[in-house]
Amino acid sequence: MAGARQAVGEARRIVVKVGSSSLTTASGGLDADRVDALVDVLAKVRNQEIARSASAEGGGGRREGGGEREIVLVSSGAIAAGLAPLGLRRRPEDLARQQAAASVGQGLLVARYTASFARYGVRVGQVLLTSDDMSRRSHHRNASRTLDKLLAMGAFPIVNENDTVATDEIRFGDNDRLAALVAHLVRADLLVLLSDVDGVYDGDPARPGTSRIGEVRDPSDLAHVEIGSTGKAGVGTGGMVTKVEAARIAAAAGVPVVLTSTIHAADALTGQDTGTYFHPTGKRSADRLLWLQHASAPQGALTLDDGAVQAVVDRRKSLLPAGIAAVEGDFSAGDPVELRDGTGHAVARGLVNFDAKEIPRLIGRSTRELARELGPAYEREVVHRDDLVVLHP
Structure with missing residues (x-):
């Protein structure tokens, strides 16, 4: 002491x-x-x-x-x-x-x-x-x-x-x-x-x-x-x-x-x-x-499939559109959002790169596919790993 x-x-x-x-x-x-x-x-x-x-x-x-x-x-x-x-x-x-x-x-x-x-x-x-x-x-x-x-x-x-x-x-x-x-x-x-x-x-x-x-x-x-x-x-x-x-x-x-x-x-x-x-x-x-972990107030939530949960939590990867199962809330690009598993448990928090209204058409699709259809601006992560923190239970 x-x-x-x-x-x-x-x-x-x-x-x-x-x-x-x-x-x-x-x-x-x-x-x-x-x-x-x-x-x-x-x-x-x-x-x-x-x-x-x-x-x-x-x-x-x-x-x-x-x-x-x-x-x-x-x-x-x-x-x-x-x-x-x-x-x-x-x-x-x-x-x-x-x-x-x-x-x-x-x-x-x-x-x-x-x-x-x-x-x-x-x-x-x-x-x-x-x-x-x-x-x-x-x-x-x-x-x-x-x-x-x-x-x-x-x-x-x-x-x-x-x-x-x-x-x-x-x-x-x-x-x-x-x-x-x-x-x-x-x-x-x-x-x-x-x-x-x-x-x-x-x-x-x-x-x-x-x-x-x-x-x-x-x-x-x-x-x-x-x-x-x-x-x-x-x-x-x-x-x-x-x-x-x-x-x-x-x-x-x-x-x-x-x-x-x-x-x-x-x-x-x-x-x-x-x-x-x-x-x-x-x-x-x-x-x-x-x-981000202790001071931000999530403006919405993204539900992840099991593969995305594993990628984000265990391998500390970025969240890609293909791993999203659902979206809720009314948020803008740059806002903090909660990342949840299939049971609704919050596993991470991050700054999202898209508005809430854009995400439904991105769900489950690859970035390459989105880039071909919507343009190069969509060939990117929904939440980059540098803007993401895993929440420990």
Whole structure:
């Protein structure tokens, strides 16, 4: 455990996620003192010198030598910050009023961060994302380049879901999952999830006799633990369930995670024994495929015959028209779709190359036959293997 915590203290590029309850009052509105306290920690940690080689950590030469730590903040709080100014007593359930609250609150949130970081001479850059942005290749590259450039220019990126325009179909649903995906997007050395609970417990933390789980080496370590689903303040969307799931996503992508309370942020970022540490359980994969698996909302489905299921799942091949048995949904080329077997079980997800209305005349036919009849544009895969991720049960 000591070695793991030492690695945390030496992490150079870090993604930190903070929840609404840590920044706002229960009735809505930003708590300036809480924001300033968090910024104090982040600014001081950011200025710490890290003297180590990136190659020693498998960085592939992306960063060399020492230098300041780099932090990307994924911050909730836009909707909560907009409640009081709009006269709303609690977070609305309908999407339209959530978007209105986010429109008011996002400006207040970033203004507060801007003023707070200005005390340290640090400029803030705002990055608003939707899952639709991230599952599309060109948008994904743009997001990656923007965040890298902000860090290179010394700005402090603050990321949030674009609640003002996101629809139910393209929402992440919670910023915990967004933080896990951003950690992979920016090739972070560490993800820190901050909330109002100081880690994962083996029972209800409010009950006597429960204890904090110091580290998780594998998802099976939590198989016996009942994870709570709601937070204390009632102004956010997630609870411990979403945080643990985010930690699993990041760990499976090779990013270690510390989950703890906001008041212990300094200890978490300097490698002290606080919160729950999630060991990496997998290796880094193609960034966009992680987004496709965990952030995209399928706009339709393609049913595959047995041969196509085997080709896609076992041999990791592209999906060709000949292997499609049925289509459903109203999607456009470039949209994410679900690939199902004959029983209706989802086996993969991918970005489709044709509109839904085009596919019925492609079903069961070879690309060569389609090219002769419809033209060379049809001599291609329905879903290319580079745009496809297999879903494990």
